[in-house]
Amino acid sequence: MKHPVDVHVGKRIRHRRWMVGMTQQQLAEKVGIKFQQIQKYETGMNRVSASRLWDIADALDVSVSFFFEGLDGKAAEAASQGMPDDILSDKEALELVRSYYAIPENQRRRLFELARVLSDVA
Known part of the structure; x- marks a missing residue:
């Protein structure tokens, strides 16, 4: 076990x-x-x-x-x-994180803010 x-x-x-x-x-x-x-x-x-x-x-x-x-x-x-x-263990989540950190920092910040706004609306 x-x-x-x-x-x-x-x-x-x-x-x-x-x-x-x-x-x-x-x-x-x-x-x-x-x-x-x-x-x-x-x-x-x-x-x-x-x-x-x-x-x-x-x-x-x-x-x-x-x-x-x-x-x-x-x-x-x-x-x-x-x-x-x-x-x-969620491969999609890990792929999302890897892709996120591949984005240049200034664009990544804007994407993060967009995701935060979208999650507040949901």
Whole structure:
């Protein structure tokens, strides 16, 4: 049975890997393991050891604490904001975020304000 913490850490690995545009194979090569192991980590099927998590954090250029962010009260906070419990598993949402940050900052601010106005109207 998967432990919720392992599932959360795996989702954060997948999220960060996806945000930096890295494949499972590329991450596996940087860490020195097979891509199948990355798949197992990302699904929470296998638990990530502390030393391996350290290597993954280094390869993805984040601190180890990144993988634990949002663990406490995540579901309650998401529900109060009208979002699904697992926004990180929604490929469309992640693609939207990636595209958003690819837009030049001044245009991104205007798009953000437009989205805010539209969400207030809905």
